[in-house]
Amino acid sequence: AQKVTQAQTEISVVEKEDVTLDCVYETRDTTYYLFWYKQPPSGELVFLIRRNSFDEQNEISGRYSWNFQKSTSSFNFTITASQVVDSAVYFCALSEPARDYGGATNKLIFGTGTLLAVQP
Amino acid sequence: DTAVSQTPKYLVTQMGNDKSIKCEQNLGHDTMYWYKQDSKKFLKIMFSYNNKELIINETVPNRFSPKSPDKAHLNLHINSLELGDSAVYFCASSPGTGLDLTNEKLFFGSGTQLSVL
Numbered sequence: 496a497q498k499v500t501q502a503q504t505e506i507s508v509v510e511k512e513d514v515t516l517d518c519v520y521e522t523r524d525t526t527y528y529l530f531w532y533k534q535p536p537s538g539e540l541v542f543l544i545r546r547n548s549f550d551e552q553n554e555i556s557g558r559y560s561w562n563f564q565k566s567t568s569s570f571n572f573t574i575t576a577s578q579v580v581d582s583a584v585y586f587c588a589l590s591e592p593a594r595d596y597g598g599a600t601n602k603l604i605f606g607t608g609t610l611l612a613v614q615p
Numbered sequence: 616d617t618a619v620s621q622t623p624k625y626l627v628t629q630m631g632n633d634k635s636i637k638c639e640q641n642l643g644h645d646t647m648y649w650y651k652q653d654s655k656k657f658l659k660i661m662f663s664y665n666n667k668e669l670i671i672n673e674t675v676p677n678r679f680s681p682k683s684p685d686k687a688h689l690n691l692h693i694n695s696l697e698l699g700d701s702a703v704y705f706c707a708s709s710p711g712t713g714l715d716l717t718n719e720k721l722f723f724g725s726g727t728q729l730s731v732l
Contacts (some may be wrong), residue, residue, distance in 0.1 A: 530720075534656075539704060540723035543704040582658055593671065600670045601711075603721060 498522065499589050499606035507612045508577055516609045518587030524548075527591040529563065529570045530603070535583040543585075546570065548590045577613045584608045621706045621724035628696055629732055636691045636727045638706030644672075646711060647689035648721065649681060657704050664689055687711040696731045703728050 503560060509515045517580045520529065529542040546563050554561045558575045574581055586608045593602040621638040628634050640647065648671075649661040663671035667683040678694045693700060708723040 531721075537725075538703065538728075539725045540707075542720060542722070545720050582657060586658065596671065600663065600665075602671065604660075608656045608658075610656075 499587055500603045501585075501587055501606035503607050503609045504598075504607070505610045507581065507614065509614050510578060511576050513573060513575050513578050514613075515539060516574075516585050516587075516611065518570045518572065518606060520568050520587070521588060522591050524591045526542060527528045527589060528615065530586075530588040530590065531561065531570075531572050532586045533583045534586065534608070540586075543572075569596070571591075574611075577611075579613050579615050582613045584610050619627055619706055619708055619722050621704075621727050623727060624725065625728050625729045625730075627732065630696055630698060632696050633692070633694045634696060634729070635693070636690050636706075636729075638658075638691070638724060639655070639671040640687055640706075640708040640722070641691065642708055642722060643687075643723070644708035644710050645686055646709045647686070648707040648709070649691050650705040650707060650723075651685065652705060652726070654702070658705070662691075664687075693729075699730050701729055701731045 498521050502517055506514060527548045533541045533543055544561055551563050560573045581587045587595055587606040588602045588603050590601050593600050603608045619640045646663060646665045648663045650658050651661050652658045660673055661675045662681045664683045666686050680692045681689055683689045691705060703726045705726050707721040709721050
């Protein structure tokens with residue numbers, strides 16, 4: 496079973512539209528972290544946000560906002576008034592104790608990514 | 616100054632060759648990683664090292680051998696390259712020990728695109 500599911504493979508919007516990228520995760524642990532990373536066409540991975548499992552407050556950073564709902568195991572990402580520069584692949588990721596290493600270390604598990612294309 | 620730098624950015628080589636990708640971080644982090652991103656953009660961890668010690672080794676063929684001469688460097692050597700090794704390889708580092716979830720934000724290098732012909 497996939498640990499981090501990003502069901503939207505590709506989304507295309509027109510500039511200034513709002514867009515929400517979905518992320519659903521699966522874990523047996525009570526302590527874990529969730530992340531969003533951005534990969535623009537240039538290829539590098541850019542950290543956007545980290546949220547721990549005990550903090551369900553929504554977060555806003557400029558045009559970006561994140562909605563963490565433990566009850567539905569979701570950590571969705573909304574871009575308000577999208578811009579062409581937002582075009583990228585966005586990855587949701589889960590960091591949890593790695594049971595296959597006896598929980599002695601953590602693993603960051605990525606979703607398959609959502610390609611967002613913002614048209615001018 | 617680039618925080619996590621990896622070289623080369625592009626690597627084109629023939630099947631059967633041996634090649635290395637170098638990675639250095641100047642952030643003073645204790646933990647370093649190698650991730651592989653396939654043609655479908657799927658990112659998967661390959662290895663992690665904490666203070667030069669191998670922590671995670673994820674079912675990677677033993678043709679792949681990471682080497683950490685010190686905690687600021689984690690190089691990836693690949694023997695007998697195969698077509699299926701073509702991918703983008705990302706190095707990363709984190710300030711944590713790899714054991715403490717509270718400090719596990721990863722800083723990624725810009726990637727090395729490996730093409731095996």
